[in-house]
Amino acid sequence: MINANVVYYFLIGQRADVVKHPDNLQPEGKFAAREPEEWTPGERAPVIKRSDNLKPEGKFQDRAPDKWEPAEKANVVKHPDNLLPEGQFTSRQHEEWAPGERADVIKRQDNLKPEGKFQEQPKHEYMPGERANVVKHADNLQPEGQFASRQPDQWAPGERADVVKRQDNLRPEGQFQVKPQEKWQPGEKANVVKHPDNLQPEGQFAARQPEEWAPGERAPTVKRQDNLRPEGRFQGRPKEEWTPGKIDFQLTIVFEECNVNPMCYMIIEMKLLIFCRRACKCSETFR
DSSP states (O other): OOEEEEEBOOOOOOOOOOOOOOOOOOOOOOOOOOOOOOOOOOOOOOOOOOOOOOOOOOOOOOOOOOOOOOOOOOOOOOOOOSSSOOOOOOOOOOOOOOOOOOOOOOOOOOOOOOOOOOOOOOOOOOOOOOOOOOOOOOOOOOSSSOOOOOOOOHHHHHHHOOOOOOOOOOOOOOOOOOOOOOOOOOOOOOOOOOOOOOOOOSSOOOOOOOOOOOOOOOOOOOOOOOOOOOOOOOOOOOOOOOOOOOOOOOEEEEEEEEEOOHHHHHHHHHHHHHHHHHHHHHHHTOO
């Protein structure tokens, strides 16, 4: 039995402190902000209405308004009878709510007291179970002869009953009436009737004048003069050298006494050493 425990210890890397160097760069004067622009409505073309001789004549026939009238409702008919309620109705009495009564808790006195310590269930340590050896007893039972297996069935088509047609005196007489073929013809269309009138367009139609494209006006870019100039050299970020971290591990191997060849212990020890070296290389590459 081999128990191998590998323990890794990781260390936090060192980080350089942030260094801010003093300088003499300060903004002076006022910043030139963007001037606000005033809003003005756009120009709109005037509306032109052409004169014509089209005038409505006579009165327009509107839809006659319908007057609202209530619907007719049947009269309620109550037939006379001699059924009259007598006396007073017995209604349900109103019950008042009240909390229920609960019996008092009575604890009897006794002389039962726990003495000594409680005996808990002992903890069982885990151990691998023992397995009994397989024992095969000798006997004189041997299979003799050949086993009778199932014979493969050959495929053959099934038998089909003969078709029997009974004789009768039913015969079709005359000719079958087929659906007549219909010829396609174009449909009839009513003639277009245009009634004469005295409406004629006069003069020329005022079409929309095409507008020429022109680029928009853009305000000139204004750059203010100032006395801000970078002086000296800029101090860049120092380059940090990479160094691998440290990994400490502990390997414990426990061998139990058993009837095994000593060469097996040497082979197991060599494989564990190779595994530990590969684990160190993998930790350095993935860091």
